[in-house]
Amino acid sequence: xxxxxxxxxxxxxxxxxxxxxxxxxxxxxxxxxxxxxxxxxxxxxxxxxxxxxxxxxxxxxxxxxxxxxxxxxxxxxxxxxxxxxxxxxxxxxxxxxxxxxxxxxxxxxxxxxxxxxxxxxxxxxxxxxxxxxxxxxxxxxxxxxxxxxxxxxxxxxxxxxxxxxxxxxxxxxxxxxxxxxxxxxxxxxxxxxxxxxxxxxxxxxxxxxxxxxxxxxxxxxxxxxxxxxxxxxxxxxxxxxxxxxxxxxxxxxxxxxxxxxxxxxxxxxxxxxxxxxxxxxxxxxxxxxxxxxxxxxxxxxxxxxxxxxxxxxxxxxxxxxxxxxxxxxxxxxxxxxxxxxxxxxxxxxxxxxxxxxxxxxxxxxxxxxxxxxxxxxxxxxxxxxxxxxxxxxxxxxxxxxxxxxxxxxxxxxxxxxxxxxxxxxxxxxxxxx
Numbered sequence: 001x002x003x004x005x006x007x008x009x010x011x012x013x014x015x016x017x018x019x020x021x022x023x024x025x026x027x028x029x030x031x032x033x034x035x036x037x038x039x040x041x042x043x044x045x046x047x048x049x050x051x052x053x054x055x056x057x058x059x060x061x062x063x064x065x066x067x068x069x070x071x072x073x074x075x076x077x078x079x080x081x082x083x084x085x086x087x088x089x090x091x092x093x094x095x096x097x098x099x100x101x102x103x104x105x106x107x108x109x110x111x112x113x114x115x116x117x118x119x120x121x122x123x124x125x126x127x128x129x130x131x132x133x134x135x136x137x138x139x140x141x142x143x144x145x146x147x148x149x150x151x152x153x154x155x156x157x158x159x160x161x162x163x164x165x166x167x168x169x170x171x172x173x174x175x176x177x178x179x180x181x182x183x184x185x186x187x188x189x190x191x192x193x194x195x196x197x198x199x200x201x202x203x204x205x206x207x208x209x210x211x212x213x214x215x216x217x218x219x220x221x222x223x224x225x226x227x228x229x230x231x232x233x234x235x236x237x238x239x240x241x242x243x244x245x246x247x248x249x250x251x252x253x254x255x256x257x258x259x260x261x262x263x264x265x266x267x268x269x270x271x272x273x274x275x276x277x278x279x280x281x282x283x284x285x286x287x288x289x290x291x292x293x294x295x296x297x298x299x300x301x302x303x304x305x306x307x308x309x310x311x312x313x314x315x316x317x318x319x320x321x322x323x324x325x326x327x328x329x330x331x332x333x334x335x336x337x338x339x340x341x342x343x344x345x346x347x348x349x350x351x352x353x354x355x356x357x358x359x360x361x362x363x364x365x366x367x368x369x370x371x372x373x374x375x376x377x378x379x380x381x382x383x384x385x386x387x388x389x390x391x392x393x394x395x396x397x398x399x400x401x402x403x404x405x406x407x408x409x410x411x412x413x414x415x416x417x418x419x420x421x422x423x424x425x426x427x428x429x430x431x432x433x
Contacts, residue, residue: 073419107388
């Protein structure tokens, strides 16, 4: 069975296909063409009749002059209008069928016109600033039903996107984008920077205080376990009273040390702790052995199978959570707004309540769109030019004629009338002079 034939209209781009509106324009164009042609025929008949009886009725000279000039004007304007879209009478007269012949040049000129007059920073910026898109978006977002729509659309979009992505591709992307970058980065300077941030303002002393409190709690909760361990490790011949006394000494000594360190910001143990941290940071920056050891630890961690397993588990968990969330939004239309929806609604309300923030949001949107337009304006001009260049010349001419052809027929009508008036004036001038 042969494949169905594709008609010429179906093979055209969507912009060149005849729409129902175009069909209405075509009918109106034909009617206006008939009116203009009828006027030309009428003045031609008037010219013939007046010419025949002018000798008997001299005043018909004015009518004949009007009709004669009207014919000239009507025919000239018919030629001009027709020459825009096709060869008059099918004759290949030079500089006719202008639209089909100059289609590519027209497309380029149109693209440049749009680029230079519509896609400039000044035009786009002024228009967007007047629209106040930030406030409009905030008003829309402040309504809970719209926040729900946005959250649902975003969830379904993300869920659909992650479901079509293969796990292997995501793993490869993680390896290229994250793991490979981590491999190329030096671990020691990063760790040194982290410790510098940690120790700034004495923050590491707060960690030491937490460690002291944790140690005191551990000692209190495991005191009997410590004593039991002492009894097991002591020789058989050591009396039980001595073991108990030794346990008391150890527990009380540790407790006193913890209390003393916690109470004295200048305790020697704290100073040694500071020196150890400073020495460790200095080694991370300057000691080749420490730097090499940190680098090896980093590589060992990245090479461990658990890293790949962790990224896969995170990706699987993200996919599952997104699918569950999207399904919940779709199934439960009467539920209370969740945290994301409340956050979106609150964001819109906050922008509306704060004029300064609203102005900033408007400015951000204007700057973002303006920057995008500036980056794309040349591409838009090239797109227009290349799109028009790819169109069929005759179909393009026909489409343009349907859009403006009816108005051009008024040129023919006006040319006929104006030509006739000029003819009368010339005839009067000839009679007077």
